[in-house]
Structures are given as C-alpha cells and as structure tokens.
Amino acid sequence: MGFRTPNSSPLPSTADFRTQVESLRPYLLRYAALQLRDAAAAEDAVQEALLAALAGEANFAGRSNLRTWLTGILKHKVVDSIRRQVRERPVSELESEGEPTEFDALFDRRGHWQENPDTWQQPEGALGQKQFLAALELCLRALPARTAQAFMMREHLGLETAEICKEMGITPTHCWVMLHRARMALRLCLETNWFGK
Amino acid sequence: MLLSCKETTRQLSQGEDRKLSFGERVALRLHLAICNGCRNVNAQIKFLRLAVKRLSQDGDEERTA
Numbered sequence: 706m707g708f709r710t711p712n713s714s715p716l717p718s719t720a721d722f723r724t725q726v727e728s729l730r731p732y733l734l735r736y737a738a739l740q741l742r743d744a745a746a747a748e749d750a751v752q753e754a755l756l757a758a759l760a761g762e763a764n765f766a767g768r769s770n771l772r773t774w775l776t777g778i779l780k781h782k783v784v785d786s787i788r789r790q791v792r793e794r795p796v797s798e799l800e801s802e803g804e805p806t807e808f809d810a811l812f813d814r815r816g817h818w819q820e821n822p823d824t825w826q827q828p829e830g831a832l833g834q835k836q837f838l839a840a841l842e843l844c845l846r847a848l849p850a851r852t853a854q855a856f857m858m859r860e861h862l863g864l865e866t867a868e869i870c871k872e873m874g875i876t877p878t879h880c881w882v883m884l885h886r887a888r889m890a891l892r893l894c895l896e897t898n899w900f901g902k
Numbered sequence: 903m904l905l906s907c908k909e910t911t912r913q914l915s916q917g918e919d920r921k922l923s924f925g926e927r928v929a930l931r932l933h934l935a936i937c938n939g940c941r942n943v944n945a946q947i948k949f950l951r952l953a954v955k956r957l958s959q960d961g962d963e964e965r966t967a
Contacts, residue, residue, distance in 0.1 A: 736958045809908075816906025821939030828949045832956050841953055859919065860954040866919040877920075885915035892946045 856887035
C-alpha cells in the first residue's frame with residue numbers, strides 16, 4: 706500500500722498526497738488516542754503530525770510506506786504531548802513508588818502462588834478477534850493513567866525504558882515498578898474477563 | 903538463591919525492560935524450570951506485548967520507524 710511518487714513526474718501531485726495523508730487520519734487518531742487517553746489531546750497530536758507531514762512532503766518522496774512514515778512523525782508528537790501532560794501534572798508518588806502490594810493476595814507468605822496461574826487457551830486466536838481487542842482496551846482503561854501511559858510507551862510506541870523514565874520524570878526503579886504493575890493488572894484483568902471464562 | 907514466585911514475576915517483567923545480569927537470568931531459568939505458574943505468567947507477559955501492538959495495527963506491519 707506504499708505511496709510512491711511516479712518517477713516520470715518531477716512534481717508529485719500535492720492534491721493526491723493530501724488525499725492519501727487524510728485517508729490515514731482515522732488510523733492515526735486511534736494510534737494517538739490509545740496512547741494519550743484523551744480525545745482532544747489525540748486530535749491535537751494528529752493535527753500537528755499531519756501539518757509536519759505536509760510541510761515535509763519532500764522528505765517522504767515515496768521512500769517508504771506512507772503509514773509507517775506518518776506513524777513515525779506522530780510518535781514524536783505523542784511523546785511531546787505526554788511530556789506536556791507530565792509537566793502540568795507530575796506522576797504521583799503513589800503511582801510510581803514502592804512495591805506493588807495490590808497483588809500480594811495472589812501469593813502466600815513465602816511468595817509462592819496461592820493458586821498457580823493457568824495457561825491461557827489459544828491466545829493467538831484471541832488476537833484476531835475484535836471482542837478480545839475491545840476487552841484488552843477496557844483493561845487498559847482500568848489502569849491508573851500514568852501507569853497505562855508508561856506501559857503503552859513501552860509496548861505500543863516501543864520506547865526504551867530510559868526514555869520513558871525521562872519523559873515521565875521518574876527514576877528507572879519507579880519506571881520498572883509501574884511497568885510491572887501494569888503487566889500484572891492486565892494479566893489479571895484479561896484472565897477475569899476473557900481467558901478465565 | 904532460589905527466587906520466590908513473587909520475585910520471579912517481578913524479574914520476568916524487568917527482563918522486558920532492561921537487560922538482566924547473567925546471575926539474574928540463571929536464577930530465573932532455575933525457577934521457571936520447576937514452576938508451571940511462573941512459566942504461564944512469562945508467556946502471558948510476552949503475549950501482552952503482541953496484543954497491545956495489535957490494537958492499532960491490522961497486522962500488515964509489525965514495527966514503525
């Protein structure tokens with residue numbers, strides 16, 4: 706599906722390019738909303754990314770997949786947006802510090818499972834199901850805001866932990882705690898709402 | 903030293919976010935070899951990564967720049 710500038714034409718059609726860029730807007734909005742948890746902030750990030758894309762049209766020049774290129778631009782705008790959010794409302798100590806205690810009930814006093822976690826049946830099959838992805842999104846929404854953002858920066862944007870800590874203004878240790886909490890909460894949530902059924 | 907399951911889940915998670923030391927990896931392996939529950943959690947953590955990527959992609963491209 707790559708957009709290619711025809712070699713025969715020295716001036717690519719700007720109208721075409723705009724149309725193609727615009728057609729990817731729904732995908733980009735979804736991408737930003739998953740990360741920002743805020744429709745208005747997602748709109749802004751996409752708008753900024755599209756403006757940057759249209760201004761930098763020459764840089765694209767059919768070199769790669771248009772969606773990949775736009776997503777790369779959007780990623781930076783999303784991180785900018787998170788940085789602004791964190792500046793306004795820093796990550797609370799409650800959310801980042803200490804050991805995750807809310808999962809203590811899963812373990813006995815010596816730290817062994819009270820009840821061994823089961824194998825999830827056919828997880829690959831679930832990936833192809835819209836209902837499963839909807840369940841996962843609900844589980845993500847149930848996480849504390851910053852915890853979810855840190856987790857999505859790691860797993861969705863694919864950022865390194867060091868970068869996430871920097872943007873969130875927290876230490877690596879706190880970062881790991883948040884990411885661990887997110888994973889444990891999500892696995893419990895999916896087990897309850899999907900795999901355990 | 904042998905890890906508890908609670909410590910193991912924490913190390914499994916950190917293994918996704920930083921490079922574990924040789925000793926940490928050995929301790930994890932030893933625990934996973936004998937603990938079914940933690941092996942399941944390990945698989946689930948890796949599955950979460952795949953699933954989250956799938957949320958915005960239709961599967962036609964795995965990574966973005």
